[in-house]
Amino acid sequence: MREELQSDKNLQQFFYGQLEVWEDARQRFHDLADVTVKDFGMVRLQFNSARMVSTGAKIDKKTLQKRACFLCAQNRPAVQTSLPFGDDFEILINPFPILPIHFTIPARIHQPQSIQGHYGAMHRLLMEHPGLTVFYNGPKCGASAPDHMHLQAGTGCVLPLQASWKKLSEQMEVICELSGGDRLGAIDGFCCPLFAIVCKSSENNEKLFEQLYKAMPMREDETEPMMNIVSWRDGEEYIFVIIPRKKHRPDCYFAEGEAQTLVSPGALDMSGLIITPRPEDFQKLSAEDAEAIIVECGIGRDTMSQIIERLKRQFIEEQTVLSIFHQKQPNVSVGIVSAQKLAFTLNSPYEVEGQIVIGKQEVLLVDGMILWNGKKCDRLSFLPHTADASFSLEDVTIGINFHWERKEVQTFLGILRFVVDGDHIHAINELPVERYLESVISSEMSATSSLELLKAHAVISRSWLLAQMEKRKRIGEENKKRPSYMKTDDELIRWYDREDHTLFDVCADDHCQRYQGITKETSPHVKEAIRQTSGQVLTSRGEICDARFSKSCGGVMEEFQYCWEDTPKNYLVALADTPNEHVFPDLRIEKEADKWIRTAPESFCNTHDTHVLSQVLNDYDQETTDFYRWQVDYTQQELGALILKKTQIDFGQILDLQAVERGKSGRICKLRIVGTKRTFTIGKELEIRRALSESHLYSSAFVVDRVGMDANGVPQRFHIIGAGWGHGVGLCQIGAAVMGEQGYLYNQILQHYYPGAAVSRLY
Template sequence: MKEPKVHVGILFEPQIEFVLLNTYLIDGTEISGKQVVTYDEGKILWNGRRYEELLFEPRHEQTDAFELLDVTIGINFHWERKEDQRFLGALKIIVENGKLTGINVIRVEDYLTSVISSEMSATASLELLKAHAVISRSWLLAQIQKNKEITETHADYSAFTQTEEELIRWYDREDHTRFDVCADDHCQRYQGITRASTDIVKQAIAATRGQVLTSDGKICDARFSKCCGGAFEEFQYCWEDIKYPYLAKQRDYRTENGKADNGTLPDLTREVEADRWIRTSPKAFCNTTDKKILSQVLNNYDQETTDFYRWKVEYTQDELSKLIKERSGIDYGQIIDLIPVARGTSARLWKLKIVGSQRTLTIGKELEIRRTLSPSHLYSSAFVVDKEDISPEGIPGRFILTGAGWGHGVGLCQIGAAVMGEQGYKYDAILLHYYIGANIDKLYE
């Protein structure tokens, strides 16, 4: 197998401005400098002419670069902002959903060099960076393969079910049909060569070149999140109802003999156990406040968040009822209760009943819950609810959400893996802690 190329959706705007920093080719014609393309009557308007699609190809693939202006990063998160970003490889412009989409076409290993630098600090330990290189490569190639299967078989990956009593949906990268992955946290954070890659990142990519995680002869869908909160979540509680053996229940801790400490992991699908787990601070790899370790995993804007292993959010009645209406588009009236219905193996809720004075509805899965209960995204759906200042009519005046972890908790826990790296674990041991029973195989040289 040759090293594949990946199509990464970067920018989705009615007008895209970019600068070709070197000489690029389009239909054999050389071009460079600042360019502007505009959506116009279902086509791309560029230099006075309309096109169905444009492809600007570098003359020298390893060194030629272009700059996209005003790229939005952190879409719908609390750190959302715009910045100019630089990329190696080719730039494709297509028409999609009444806008233009800017796509970077780049070799997988070059893509990964950026992903590791974008997802994590380049000061991370070599073993952590190697582990992340393998999972990022695995996840990417698994998604490309899955997309190919969907296209060829017309498989139905429906992510939405609704009845009068329930609204259950999940969000995955099947949202993208005209490119492989997007550049934001929805897929993998990718910011080209905007953030310089250090020698240690390049070393980690080179040392693991072509390596992927596999299970039963297939590339693993190697998910990862910032902080599992002490226990791993299983895939089916966050996305479609598929149980992967390598994304299984386990505590994020190992005993002195190196074995996973599952003996002390309670059944967090049970409400009484979940409540106790979330309100305490059990020992785990990711239970750390070590700034040196955290700085390896968290970029500057991620460090704006300081509480992630255990956290609290408080809302008044007015704040919560208004927030839920704005975020869901459903008017529940005053919020009477938030009732846990179903939890996964890390205590993350995948079904939550919202009881209002006008409407009652059970929602899920975990990301839908997080989006509904926060102006951006709640840190995780592993939380318990306390109600205060309850009126004679039974209407709470205040809700307190006490929670655990940051993100969906499936697969590798970045903060836990950083701690393992500092404690001397090699990258393969880190990987096989988070992806249970998986293998590490080399796809291409």
């Protein structure tokens, strides 16, 4: 038995337990002991024929789709057992080892290989198992299962990189230093350029890595910057070496005949331990050849300096956003209900005015004061005595103004406050932002949504929420309300933005985001999406983005200023909802818009797949799947009556609906209504959608066919043919759901819909 895991009994037992029962694996670990090596100092060769499975692995999409994923629990051999690690990972022994003790650590949920959201797990592994070396291979940097997220770990051998670490670390150029001396730096003394994070705190580690991640170049055909990571502990210090990559495999891998050398570098190879599965390669590779492979697959010095420059700039910009939240998860206050009398139950002990209470309670409005327990006050706070304490409010109305409006008992976590406003008492729930998001995303999104779609939504919801909270903090400063309409004699152009609350950050209705506390169970997928994106928001130019979204863009995303105020936003711009996002016609031109709307061009949101649609349509009743292109028909009488009722203007008989101006998605932002008595222009998109429907027309991207002219040239029927659903600005929910199904990662989805915005972590 090896001594490396001696202080780690659990892991040791698991490892040797597996060897006892799994003969193939035991044989390969045994063979590894006599494997031939050549030591050249900075690099070492290992002749390991069992590794052919990985080195020769094809990892193209087709091959991956055909094979059963060997990291998914249901496809593993019966003899292979696992050791749970946290809620999200499992530890397995690696049946094709390179290291004397070698583990594969897959995520429990099948999801693409991606370091974002999982970097923290590497730190946690080292925290629990200090004797291990933990490493990561990017999807095209040595991972043989890029479709299933996994880390690796092992021990029993010192990598060449680790052997020369003392010398290398002395040459490190420190780029950023956080509290406690935790630092990120660049190292130029190894075969290829390296970055390293040396730290004690896991929070600092993740923060520094995120900055580096953002600063690294990413190729268009990649899902993340190419890299390997090797990490280990030196006492209290955690050392993370990030090896940025330029190439997946060296040219010699693809050469023919004699010239071919089968080396497919992963984290260990890039750390100097080069694996050659074929004897001829092991024989012929010289020290120079081996080093050259590492140099070829790593980045060059010029790229290294670019990354350093970018990092320095980022740290300056980041400070401005970060300072708002003091790097700590804040509490959000949510207005739940208001009434003159509120009944509620404390399900666990709560503290109020210095005493502990539990059970049924009631507050009553008397003379403008809150009456509780025989005492009057103008505000009252119930503080949970334990972290998971909850309370239930009776008679909470849900679905206000919807056909399913009803009252129910709802249960919440966290603080309960009562505040008087006019002739009402407001019940306000205060809780950590991440817990709030778990609840709102569970009610908004279907549990069948892909993890990446849920992650994208988590980032958007969080951005929206933190921007609201930040705005309310500044309310005292100066809150000038800008006009939201322009009116002349024959034109009314108005737009609608959500009105802010003053007593609390957000309300629990659809006006903000529907929030039902813990009344319904949170789906484990949503929990995982929140955890993986914890604290992440979209930022641009040092501010949190106004991350708008709608159901379907109709093929091209709309720009902000065509729907709201005339202040364009650099991340809410018109782009095609396709992988080829810059190719689309100018839909401001009537002829182009007409052709576009009457056809249904390929796009992410052009789908009738009910599985996809049900992910983003709450209470989806499957009656129609026509959201990408749709048609609404009216008779002269119906349309005339509708417009009169909605606009309060008597147009007489309706002669025509004319697009005066369209946005870049084809949405009409100024519509001229021509009647026998009057002509008047309305806008912007929401005003138009409200005027032409009992509730809302799907979108204002439409063309109109007038049919059956009478003797006076008055049309008897109108066909409104339209595209998309909602304002079309920012993320297109149906399109994003399709992207998630197609295997795009959440940061790619966000990058597509919010070009120019970055994912930043606020706490």
